[in-house]
Amino acid sequence: MSNPFLNIPHLPEFNRMDPESAREAFNRLIPETLEKIETLEESFTPTWEGLVRQLHDICRPVYDAWLFFEHLKSVIDNDDWRKVQDEFLPRIVTFEQRVSQSPALYRGHLRLRDADRAEPFLNDTQRHILEKTIRDFELSGVGLDPDKQQRFNAIQVRLSQASTDFANHVLDATKAFSMTLTTLEEVKGLPESLLEITAQAAADGKEFDAARGPWKITLDAAVYRPFMRYSENRAARELLFRKYNTRAASGDLDNSALIEEILKLRREMAQLLGFETYADLNLSTKMAKCVANVDSLVEELAEAARPVAVRENAELLEFARSNGFAEDSFQPWDVAYWQERRRKALYDYDDEELSKYFQFPKVLDGLFKLAERLFGIKITPADGEAPVWHPDVRFFRISDADGTPRAAFYLDPYSRPATKRGGAWMNGFRNRDLTPDGQLELPTAVMVCNQTVPVGGRPAQMRFGEVETLFHEFGHSLQHNLTDINEPAAAGINGVEWDAVEIASQFMENWCYERDTLKGLSCHIDSGEPLPDELFDKVVAAKNYMAASAMMGQLYFGATDMDLYARYPKPEWPDANAVKEANELKFSPHPIFKEGRFLNTFTHIFAGGYAAGYYSYKWSEVISADAFAAFEEAGLDNESAIREIGRRYRATILGMGGSIPPDEVYRLFRGRDASTDAILRHCGLKD
Numbered sequence: 001m002s003n004p005f006l007n008i009p010h011l012p013e014f015n016r017m018d019p020e021s022a023r024e025a026f027n028r029l030i031p032e033t034l035e036k037i038e039t040l041e042e043s044f045t046p047t048w049e050g051l052v053r054q055l056h057d058i059c060r061p062v063y064d065a066w067l068f069f070e071h072l073k074s075v076i077d078n079d080d081w082r083k084v085q086d087e088f089l090p091r092i093v094t095f096e097q098r099v100s101q102s103p104a105l106y107r108g109h110l111r112l113r114d115a116d117r118a119e120p121f122l123n124d125t126q127r128h129i130l131e132k133t134i135r136d137f138e139l140s141g142v143g144l145d146p147d148k149q150q151r152f153n154a155i156q157v158r159l160s161q162a163s164t165d166f167a168n169h170v171l172d173a174t175k176a177f178s179m180t181l182t183t184l185e186e187v188k189g190l191p192e193s194l195l196e197i198t199a200q201a202a203a204d205g206k207e208f209d210a211a212r213g214p215w216k217i218t219l220d221a222a223v224y225r226p227f228m229r230y231s232e233n234r235a236a237r238e239l240l241f242r243k244y245n246t247r248a249a250s251g252d253l254d255n256s257a258l259i260e261e262i263l264k265l266r267r268e269m270a271q272l273l274g275f276e277t278y279a280d281l282n283l284s285t286k287m288a289k290c291v292a293n294v295d296s297l298v299e300e301l302a303e304a305a306r307p308v309a310v311r312e313n314a315e316l317l318e319f320a321r322s323n324g325f326a327e328d329s330f331q332p333w334d335v336a337y338w339q340e341r342r343r344k345a346l347y348d349y350d351d352e353e354l355s356k357y358f359q360f361p362k363v364l365d366g367l368f369k370l371a372e373r374l375f376g377i378k379i380t381p382a383d384g385e386a387p388v389w390h391p392d393v394r395f396f397r398i399s400d401a402d403g404t405p406r407a408a409f410y411l412d413p414y415s416r417p418a419t420k421r422g423g424a425w426m427n428g429f430r431n432r433d434l435t436p437d438g439q440l441e442l443p444t445a446v447m448v449c450n451q452t453v454p455v456g457g458r459p460a461q462m463r464f465g466e467v468e469t470l471f472h473e474f475g476h477s478l479q480h481n482l483t484d485i486n487e488p489a490a491a492g493i494n495g496v497e498w499d500a501v502e503i504a505s506q507f508m509e510n511w512c513y514e515r516d517t518l519k520g521l522s523c524h525i526d527s528g529e530p531l532p533d534e535l536f537d538k539v540v541a542a543k544n545y546m547a548a549s550a551m552m553g554q555l556y557f558g559a560t561d562m563d564l565y566a567r568y569p570k571p572e573w574p575d576a577n578a579v580k581e582a583n584e585l586k587f588s589p590h591p592i593f594k595e596g597r598f599l600n601t602f603t604h605i606f607a608g609g610y611a612a613g614y615y616s617y618k619w620s621e622v623i624s625a626d627a628f629a630a631f632e633e634a635g636l637d638n639e640s641a642i643r644e645i646g647r648r649y650r651a652t653i654l655g656m657g658g659s660i661p662p663d664e665v666y667r668l669f670r671g672r673d674a675s676t677d678a679i680l681r682h683c684g685l686k687d
Helices: 019-044 048-075 081-098 103-118 124-139 146-178 192-203 221-230 233-242 256-272 280-281 291-322 334-345 352-357 360-375 464-481 503-513 513-519 533-541 549-567 576-587 616-635 640-654 662-670 677-682
Strands: 178-181 215-218 377-381 394-400 404-415 425-430 446-452
Touching: 019 048, 019 081, 019 103, 019 178, 048 081, 048 103, 048 124, 048 425, 048 446, 081 103, 081 146, 103 124, 178 533, 178 616, 192 215, 192 221, 192 352, 192 425, 215 221, 221 233, 221 334, 221 352, 221 446, 221 513, 221 616, 256 280, 256 576, 280 549, 291 334, 291 394, 291 549, 352 464, 352 533, 352 677, 360 377, 360 446, 360 464, 360 640, 404 464, 425 464, 464 503, 503 513, 503 616, 503 640, 513 533, 549 576, 549 616, 576 677, 616 640, 616 662, 616 677, 640 662
Parallel strands: 404 446
Antiparallel strands: 178 215, 377 394, 394 404, 425 446
């Protein structure tokens, strides 16, 4: 049979893809593609089809194979996938450098730009892509002298491996610890759903009794977070907290040296390109444009949130002391527990009660109905029509209201801590692309979550935070799949500035607090009844519970990231952990865990795309809140207005992708720039 990583069909044969097939494919694809690039360099026509399109088509087989390889490694990870990654990652980076540092191809793009300026023949989207492509050539070191370019390339190869090692260490450290509890006293306070999940894990495929145990407690977020909120076993909370917050900080999995190396290499890389810091380099291509603008937003939001966060935590301690907490101050492992206790006391419900209303199939159906209502689309299950990598994976198709096919997506919903990296994400598998022969290739996305698993043959119950995460990732997939742009480099999220890429995702989260939406996707696991109005009102009332503290936590992450990449090192910061400690004192509203090594698991900025960019979440949230305010101002019960604004949102924010700058896209939707008024109001920090 043919190699599934070669000549990949529109719907890849994931069920046939394995590490050895990937190895064989890369050994063939890389040299073949390099030969084609050399031929192109020697003879090309400086037109869109003769250069830009040719280069895209030549490189696509390598990039496609690597995309699907990396996806599979992230969701069914094992030693064999890692060995192939270790073998070929340096070759892929070198391949990318060969393309992006080609003087001939760079000059060809300049000639194309000059010709278009002399006598315009490109469309606006092509012109925007061309300008960005030329910029990317320059930021890839095409103009460096040979010695500097050699060093620049060596840095990139090492950074790719260091980031991979960082992520692997986090995954392995998370898997490395578990504790088994055997008595009812040890699991006192844990909700029924968590007892079922942890008893099922302890049984390892055998029959289990959730009421009698034993119960296996792990560092997987789907277990760790509810355990910290509900467990009355303070000693177990402390142990779990310490293990979770010191992951990848000792032994063979210690990421401390990698952090320093990554920071140093990125700083050197930026300076080779003429930038003082890596943050300056990164922000030169972002919506924020410079460090000062990021600092200004962080300070504006912190000024509003800090005094409220101080009050929130004083009130939390007062509540705890009035309910039996005997100490003068919290330890870090007390905060989540007492937050949950107080939230239940204030709003008369707990997350466990709420989760009984959110069965995964019903939530998914409600989410799809919302998208169909807002954006004039139809989402249809198509399980069995596409090969998948795990039995849990679902497949869906999207069409316009008139039945015209539009896109497709995969959904991998459940936690698999042994083989699947943590968190949630969306990737574009296929881009919308109108090929030179007139064929339209439709986009395909994948959404990956790590939500609570089903237990005992019943549908999975989702915690409210997991519902919000599903909405978030679906927002990303909508922007990828509902694009109207036919050039792959600007279709969907491609070409969208990184600090604007979270707008569409965070926008969708707002609908989790809209009455008809939330009631429509709810169904009690036992009674089948929808979420009662009384409970919905409590959820909305509790929305801003500890909201200022949560905002300060996000600002702490963003400020630490920016300090590391814009201002570190300094005499008062002998190592990266000192930067973290300084910002804890400045931003963290909670008790500080001095032994904590949060940075050692901060994959966003050391093994992801958020280096000098974690601020993007808040930057995008400001804009997404302002976008949702357009619907609020029209009236959420005004169906005709909601549909009209939804179609305009689809045509601009979802439809225009990276074809024009994001601030221009937003003005086309809203008629003005975004302000911080809506986000402060949504967080209860402004009337």
